[in-house]
Amino acid sequence: MGDRILIVGTFDTKADELGYLAEVIRKQGGTALTMDVSVLGDPPFPTDWSKHQVIEAGGSTIAEAISWRDENLAMQAMARGAARLASRLHRDDVFDGVLVLGGSMGTDLALDACSVLPLGVPKLVVSTVSFSPMLPPERLAPDIQMILWAGGLYGLNAICKASLSQAAGAILGAVRAVEPPNRQRPLIGMTSFGKTVLRYMVTLKPELEARGFEVAVFHATGMGGRAFESLAAEGVFACVMDFAPQEVGNHLFGSAITAGPDRMTNAGRRGTPQMVSIGCYDLVDVVGWQPAPERFRDAPVHAHNRLLSSYVQTAEQRQMMAQEMSAKLRSAVGKTALFLPNQGGNEWDRPDGPLADPQGLAVFCDALRQACPENVDLVELDCHINDDAFTRAVLETFDAWLAEGVISRN
Incomplete structure (x- = not known):
């Protein structure tokens, strides 16, 4: 029974929300692992994988990303790194499921990170644009799950805690209950x-x-x-x-x-x-x-x-x-x-x-x-x-x- 959840997000601007997710998971007996995908800022506390490790996994550096002066290009570089690092960590049996939080930027990255993980690895995205027509079907992992991040664009409150706590419980329950595909029969x-x-x-x-x-x-x-x-x-x-x-x-x-x-x-x-x-x-x-x-x-x-x-x-x-x-x-x-x-x-x-x-x-x-x-x-x-x-x-x-x-x- 797995309980190791990889939490991905921009810890420079959303540390409170991401920290809350980690806290709920830990209170439920799970293990919270953290991956920072910020570019400009630094998180208020250390994460298990820093933004430097993430972007370097994709072949770039934070200094390069900042020099481009283009947030779209910078986050695409971070998305490449996050996807490659997540794929490698999963192959090395480091985590059991992934939980990504973000607005449109973070969701764009989340789709890449989830798409590289095999069917059966629980993937949950907490997003301000969940279920939006902005999300092209071809970028959605076949077993991706989403929940709307309602009222949570900036800071914690009673409304967004309801969504975040559901997400934390859902991903933890998923990794504990999932039956991965059995490859015994073609x-x-x-x-x-x-x-x-x-x-x-x-x-x-x-x-x-x-x-x-x-x-x-x-x-x-x-x-x-x-x-x-x-x-x-x-x-x-x-x-x-x-x-x-x-x-x-x-x-x-x-x-x-x-x-x-x-x-x-x-x-x-x-x-x-x-x-x-x-x-x-x-x-x-x-x-x-x-x-x-x-x-x-x-x-x-x-x-x-x-x-x-x-x-x-x-x-x-x-x-x-x-x-x-x-x-x-x-x-x-x-x-x-x-x-x-x-x-x-x-x-x-x-x-x-x-x-x-x-x-x-x-x-x-x-x-x-x-x-x-x-x-x-x-x-x-x-x-x-x-x-x-x-x-x-x-x-x-x-x-x-x-x-x-x-x-x-x-």
Whole structure:
């Protein structure tokens, strides 16, 4: 059971708040370790890692940072150092979880420091900009946690103590309770949506588990895809089944529900075997409580709930989607198969479904056939993605790749 918490912040200006966090952790029986990421000032008490050690870990010095006369550049240098030092300290088993406190500057640094730590290492950020649209999804660690630093921009008070004490208790509880990922079985990463719209995982998950693999299904609504891509970039997966590429279209057409520009690229760059399909390719998710984007103002729409609405792409937009998917897959260096179920990609687009568009589906299939790169095996299926024929075809390919050694059990 771990209890060592690395507390990161600018101890020159926020010593009271950071000291309070350390005090709460120690009173709860935890160990508080401190890392100073100040630039101009000095803390009123020593920290376990000084600002000089931090910035030097990133290849710069405090004197250099001050000479630049640019707080943005200086904090970026400090962020590089904090990330490298935190990564090294974790490899050396110095701490069990990290707690970072800051405003926009400190949060910018926190995202770098948290992103270098593996999944399963508790990461909590106390920030004045928690949950803000300023925070790009691609910079968020897949298991990062945040709490709003309410009323705490300058000095301690009863309001901010409520947030700070919660954060201290939360990170301490997390490091004591966390069950780090078990790597005994090879892991398959799969993207999907709920069973009302996509159903293949219901059949595939037990079948793949029976073959000795563990299956993690990621909800492809922006942050789920971001977590999927982050782990794919680390080479965590033995194989990926990226069957719900809707986030590619979300990003292409400017939705705020995005997994970032590198969606559908990281497994390919790592050489991880990947199977790809078209689940919900024809829909663009937007924030449901915001006005409809102009380009989708007259499009058919499915209001999934008060948070999320899905707009149907036009034929021209489907052609763009096919080209974008193909362009991303073209850079893959590992074995790649693209499954094209030509009768549809979600439960709502069946012939009798509320979002059916047979002509648009035909346009998309033709565009995908033409744009599919030579490094990708196009597997066309005369079925719908939710039919048993789709999962049978996937399992046949999986078994063949397993027999050929394309997919490893190690």
